[in-house]
Amino acid sequence: MVTRTTLLGLSTVVLLAFAAFGAWYARGRVETVEDYLTARNSTGGGTLTATIVASSMGAWILFSPAEAGAAFGGLTAVAGYAAGSALALAAFAFLGPRIRHLLPRGHSLTEYAYARYGSAMYAYVLVVSVAYMFVFLAAEFTGIASALSLIAGVPGWQTATVVGVTVLAYTGYGGLRASIVTDTVQTVLILPLLIVSVVVTILALGGTDAAHAAIVDSSPELLTVGSATGIEFGAYVIVAIVGAEMLNQAWWQRVYAASDDRTLRRSFLVAAIAVVPMVFLAGVFGPIAVGLGLVEAPADASVSFFLVVTDVLPDAAVIAVAILAVLLVVSSADTLFNAIASVVTADLPRLLDVSGDRLTATARGVTVVVAAAATVVGAQGYSVLTLFLLADLLAAATFVPLLYGLYSTRATSVGAVTASAAGLLLGVTFFPPARGLLPLSALPTATYFRSFVGAAAVSTVLIVLTARLAGERYDLDTLDREIRRLDDEAATDGGERP
Numbered sequence: 001m002v003t004r005t006t007l008l009g010l011s012t013v014v015l016l017a018f019a020a021f022g023a024w025y026a027r028g029r030v031e032t033v034e035d036y037l038t039a040r041n042s043t044g045g046g047t048l049t050a051t052i053v054a055s056s057m058g059a060w061i062l063f064s065p066a067e068a069g070a071a072f073g074g075l076t077a078v079a080g081y082a083a084g085s086a087l088a089l090a091a092f093a094f095l096g097p098r099i100r101h102l103l104p105r106g107h108s109l110t111e112y113a114y115a116r117y118g119s120a121m122y123a124y125v126l127v128v129s130v131a132y133m134f135v136f137l138a139a140e141f142t143g144i145a146s147a148l149s150l151i152a153g154v155p156g157w158q159t160a161t162v163v164g165v166t167v168l169a170y171t172g173y174g175g176l177r178a179s180i181v182t183d184t185v186q187t188v189l190i191l192p193l194l195i196v197s198v199v200v201t202i203l204a205l206g207g208t209d210a211a212h213a214a215i216v217d218s219s220p221e222l223l224t225v226g227s228a229t230g231i232e233f234g235a236y237v238i239v240a241i242v243g244a245e246m247l248n249q250a251w252w253q254r255v256y257a258a259s260d261d262r263t264l265r266r267s268f269l270v271a272a273i274a275v276v277p278m279v280f281l282a283g284v285f286g287p288i289a290v291g292l293g294l295v296e297a298p299a300d301a302s303v304s305f306f307l308v309v310t311d312v313l314p315d316a317a318v319i320a321v322a323i324l325a326v327l328l329v330v331s332s333a334d335t336l337f338n339a340i341a342s343v344v345t346a347d348l349p350r351l352l353d354v355s356g357d358r359l360t361a362t363a364r365g366v367t368v369v370v371a372a373a374a375t376v377v378g379a380q381g382y383s384v385l386t387l388f389l390l391a392d393l394l395a396a397a398t399f400v401p402l403l404y405g406l407y408s409t410r411a412t413s414v415g416a417v418t419a420s421a422a423g424l425l426l427g428v429t430f431f432p433p434a435r436g437l438l439p440l441s442a443l444p445t446a447t448y449f450r451s452f453v454g455a456a457a458v459s460t461v462l463i464v465l466t467a468r469l470a471g472e473r474y475d476l477d478t479l480d481r482e483i484r485r486l487d488d489e490a491a492t493d494g495g496e497r498p
Helices: 004-026 035-038 044-057 064-071 075-100 111-117 118-154 156-204 208-218 228-244 248-255 259-283 285-291 300-312 315-351 356-378 382-397 399-404 413-429 447-469 476-482
Strands: none
Touching: 004 118, 004 156, 004 315, 035 156, 035 315, 044 075, 044 156, 044 228, 044 248, 044 259, 044 315, 064 075, 064 228, 064 259, 064 285, 075 228, 075 248, 075 259, 075 285, 075 476, 111 118, 111 248, 111 413, 111 476, 118 248, 118 300, 118 382, 118 399, 118 413, 156 248, 156 259, 156 300, 156 356, 156 382, 208 285, 228 382, 228 399, 228 447, 248 315, 259 285, 285 300, 300 315, 315 382, 382 413, 382 447, 399 413, 413 447, 413 476
């Protein structure tokens, strides 16, 4: 049996090693707030690909796909999860060069929202993007706390605290540069560990035939390719993931960190391809856990991967899988810490008289606050997939109106805000967890499909319609003049947009 002291001790050693490495690498490389937040044009193809893979493959990969496979439609649902994850990354291969062209000195999606649409859309996007990234971070902490609790009875607050403090130590000091370099090392460790963990576990079960037989005997519907439940889940989860990742500041940071457009395109596309088999392999453990009779309650679905691992592997192998989970949460947590700090800090010069060293210190202070809040939420043990779906809904209604302004000269602030708000209202109305809190029983049944697809569809139709009706035109070339580097003497600027 894996003891609490052994597992928490080994996890702490691994975390401290990465904290020391990240801080060492960043020493002397973070001279301005620009270095801290963007690492602009500094990252080559191999490193950029590695940081994208590591950042996209957080601890969620061991929880949400397996939960989808166990409770939301079997292999078809898992395939939808993999497709959504890949499409989100592939989209930046095409959006990234456009962003770099129109806003070469930019830092964040909220800067773009302010310059393109004005203060109302800016405030809306700021709230939505920060809320999404924070919930994502809290879900990561929730997942790792649940895993270590299941394996060795480690209290959730201890796991969340150790992870939060150690990741904060190097992220708060080294910013994006520390995050990128540690991501590179984590990718080298994560990919083989994940593959080996899956293969060894399948072999311990008696091979793929034995695993298949267990599922067929218990729940053959989970293996039905093209099942109605799985297709419905796949459809809305693709919308959910793509929409959410478009508002994930972590990817906007890496767009600017890329050394050039060609490197950006190739790295995002390679990462998109790499994430598909990883998500699918992890998601298969959901149906396997059901087949083995390990999922006894709905709450068990989110830890399906670990239920199977602890059931069939020896203690040493279980510890290795736990360390894999720790590496996964670190790879995404440092990214999200820095991304949230980046969004907030990039906007401070517009609101306050802050610049230079004070701005860098403020960025580090924001990172500390984010880490502390996420640690508290992550220790509560909420459903990982539910947390992600809540975060995704906020973005599903917003991403098309926001990004439409990168291409359309006729999109307006009023149109973007109206489209986003209307989509979100419809999404909340049909969001199953919200239906129990709202007196809406007279409406059609609340489903995630209606919630996400409806939110995205309504916002898309309204932004296109309002743009066609608008009489004004916006000169997209002026976006470059609205935003300045944070280490310039003049802070980020931008007049009110109509």
